[in-house]
Amino acid sequence: MKPVGYSFLNSYYTLTLPKLGLEVYQDPNSDKGYTQTFGASNRKVLSKFNGISESPYEQMVAAIKHQGIRLHFFAAIFKVVDVVEFTNFIQQKPNSKYNRVLWYLYEWITDKKLELPDLKSGNYINLFEDEFYYTVHNGEKDKRTKVINNAIGTRDFCPTVRKTPHIKELAKINVYETAYAEVQKLGEYLSADVLSRSINYLYTKETKSSTEIEREKPDKQKMQRFLNSLKNIGLFALDKSKLIDVQNQIVEDSAKATDYRTCEVYVGSTIQRFGFIDEDVHYIGAKAEHVHSMMDGLFKTHERLMLDNNMPALIHATVISFGEVYIHPFDDGNGRIHRYLIHDVMKQREPEHKFIIPISAAILKNTAKYDQVLESISKPLMSMLRYDLDSENNNTVVIHNDIDYMYRYPDYTEHVQFVYEMMNAAISTELVEEIALIITFDEIKKSINKIADIPNAQLDKIVGIIINGKGVVSKSKQAFVNQYIDKNRLETVQQQATSIISYIEKTIKIDVQKMMSK
Known part of the structure; x- marks a missing residue:
């Protein structure tokens, strides 16, 4: 297996950058490409017919083709790249899509110009492909390379978000x-x-x-x-x-x-x-x-x-x-x-x-x-x-x-x-449950207020007891509740409480009793 793209560049420039979630290799013995699981990452394996030279600059092109633009890799590479060789590589095919991207990336990230004349012809291309990355719709046009910088950030800080399925x-x-x-x-x-x-x-x-x-x-x-x-x-x-x-x-x-x-x-x-x-x-x-x-x-x-x-x-x-x-x-x-x-x-x-x-x-x-x-x-x-x-x-x-x-x-x-x-x-949970709990409290309070005049502190405690019992006052709490609501009227309150709790639970599929205990 021969490393391709960023894996190759990582080794070639001794970058010691952690491996990516998708690495690319070439199998010189395989007639067709395939993907395999490799530990926590995946390997995209190219067939023997994918002719990629050992040139680090061709490998930069392969990296973008197969793995997209990984800015931290290029920022690390451009700190150690042979600028003369890199310039000569771009100069061989200055109108090539990938050469223009590499050219623009170097000048954008380093804030330095390569010894190359401005392009005189050609259509503008996007730096990041909209199909695979979130981008801005109206990026800046670079007349020199005819590349549109549609990155979401700037030279000083530029995160990327990939459009995975x-x-x-x-x-x-x-x-x-x-x-x-x-x-x-x-x-x-x-x-x-x-x-x-x-x-x-x-x-x-x-x-x-x-x-x-x-x-x-x-x-x-x-x-x-x-x-x-x-x-x-x-x-x-x-x-x-x-x-x-x-x-x-x-x-x-x-x-x-x-x-x-x-x-x-x-x-x-x-x-x-x-x-x-x-x-x-x-x-x-x-x-x-x-x-x-x-x-x-x-x-x-x-x-x-x-x-x-x-x-x-x-x-x-x-x-x-x-x-x-x-x-x-x-x-x-x-x-x-x-x-x-x-x-x-x-x-x-x-x-x-x-x-x-x-x-x-x-x-x-x-x-x-x-x-x-x-x-x-x-x-x-x-x-x-x-x-x-x-x-x-x-x-x-x-x-x-x-x-x-x-x-x-x-x-x-x-x-x-x-x-x-x-x-x-x-x-x-947090949003819907809180609203549901307030509604449950309010409705039970209304039913109690219609039949009894109870101080707020005790009223809140009684409502809590009823909700904890899913509409029913437990035997251990009945003596306390009966101080304020007689048994006959309590039955009516419990029926109404059971009804509202049942409605809430069926409507938003939650357990009111568990919600109350949080």
């Missing part, structure tokens, strides 16, 4: 329309008052859940400040000053930032082993010297997608929010800002929607999946990073190699799938 199906889903459809199933019981009360609760739940994901004990003041930030999503332009303002709202006073961090930062935990204290480093943020340019690229990517307005809003929210958390621009608060950004971008793209979908509550129930999707970027990155912890200087991180391209040019395909899954889970 599953992602294309997910992208058809409008999560807000799905949420409205689920809520409308509750029919006549749904009212503006019920929606308003549920929205207030969901903002609070999202605030609490986002804090708990960080494994922190929620602080009342921080919770209130984060809640206020969430209630103002979409009202302000998303830029550096706004992000710093949000960071200041959600961290301790001592951790408030006035600018991006100037030192290296890591996420980890302290482990005590045999009397020694060790730091288990899970992730290291982008080098401090690159944070400004990467965050500038992130905001320009957001602006680019806002103006284009064609990428599904939830994919837009995913690439911006995960971009922030991987860059890690602040010493503290990055995780909560990341989840705040999902809501803020969604609100900016679709301001007509009046309620929040509590995605953090769904993530909190699926932290293993969340860790897994975060590690799809962090594990390969950390495997390449060379660093030390300076034990004499509060375990400050010292980074020895610069792999900025791993932060600048991520693939967020898996992240998009995860965010859709969490949004759908949040709709079917």
